[in-house]
Amino acid sequence: MKKKKVSIIIPAFNEEESVPLLIAQFLELKAKASFDFEVIFVDDGSTDNTFQVASGLSKKNAFLKVFSHRTNFGITKVLETGFKQSSGEIFVFFPADLQFLASDIPKLVSPIIEGDADLVTGRKEGRYEKKFVSQVYNTLSRLLFRVGVKDLNSIKAFRKEVVEGMALRKDWHRYLVVLAANEGWRIGEVDVTLTPRRFGKSKFGFWRIPIGVLDMISVAFLLRYSRKPMLLFGTLGGASLFSGVIAGIVAIFLRVFGTGFRPLLYLVILLILVGLLLIVAGFIAEQVAQLRAEFDLLKRSRH
CATH class of the missing domain: 3.90.550.10 (Spore Coat Polysaccharide Biosynthesis Protein SpsA; Chain A)
Known part of the structure; x- marks a missing residue:
């Protein structure tokens, strides 16, 4: 041998x-x-x-x-x-x-x-x-x-x-x-x-x-x-959206039964926007990950 x-x-x-x-x-x-x-x-x-x-x-x-x-x-x-x-x-x-x-x-x-x-x-x-x-x-x-x-x-x-x-x-x-x-x-x-x-x-x-x-x-x-970026961006975005919904419910409750609290409204808008942006970023990152996977497959096929 x-x-x-x-x-x-x-x-x-x-x-x-x-x-x-x-x-x-x-x-x-x-x-x-x-x-x-x-x-x-x-x-x-x-x-x-x-x-x-x-x-x-x-x-x-x-x-x-x-x-x-x-x-x-x-x-x-x-x-x-x-x-x-x-x-x-x-x-x-x-x-x-x-x-x-x-x-x-x-x-x-x-x-x-x-x-x-x-x-x-x-x-x-x-x-x-x-x-x-x-x-x-x-x-x-x-x-x-x-x-x-x-x-x-x-x-x-x-x-x-x-x-x-x-x-x-x-x-x-x-x-x-x-x-x-x-x-x-x-x-x-x-x-x-x-x-x-x-x-x-x-x-x-x-x-x-x-x-x-x-x-x-x-x-x-x-x-x-790196191979499943939506797992990160989607989780963070979902958490931000969920927090925005909870904050929105609290803001409505305070508005109906109290005097309201305007800064809380701004927080609701911020959390929802951040959540949506994170999810969009996740979709973009998924496209990048797919391109990387196709590139890796092409590279392996050449060896």
Whole structure:
């Protein structure tokens, strides 16, 4: 049986000290792995010698291919570059900071090779920074998306087909598992070792927390309503119309049995107009969703 080829995509930003040790891990893996692999190393606009060090090592190691971005675009853009440059049937997302072990990659790809899963994510085991933040993020994600894995933000392996046609916006690599599950791909999870960073500084800053929460809300919104927008606009519009009717009944009651309350009349008009506008917006959004569905169908037919 022909061996499966695995493309290991590595994003790197200012990791010059880590690169030689990282490639040494892949040299050890190459001697033991039951699959063929290539390493797609993408320098994401580093300001140190990361690209130069990696390029030098690529001349000695045929499995290593090095690419670079002119500035720091972020991990999602790195993955897109990696997807385009890869020739493997299975992709692996693997950071360059030495916190994960290359020896864990066979555990990730094995369920895919054996046909038991389409995407396998690593469940981090060990001591590491940001553990509390990671636990909160994963708990919120599980509650919001109902994905049956414990760790969404880790190294992962997945079939090439999983990301073909998948639109990834900036920083949405964190929700690759969620997006894949939404498309019906089979998701698996295995334990992987995570160790403290040995060189350099963590790229994780405070602002990644609120940005991550907002991204989570955006993904949840799109997954729930992008294909059925009337569900959102119709519900809000119906609620506004219903509130307008109730307010109108109260306004009539006050007018008949009291002195009336003119601001309440204005509220009735506002609620009814807002309700009607939301429902009209829902119809327009449904047309957009239908066009998107037809475009997706056309795109799939061309593959």
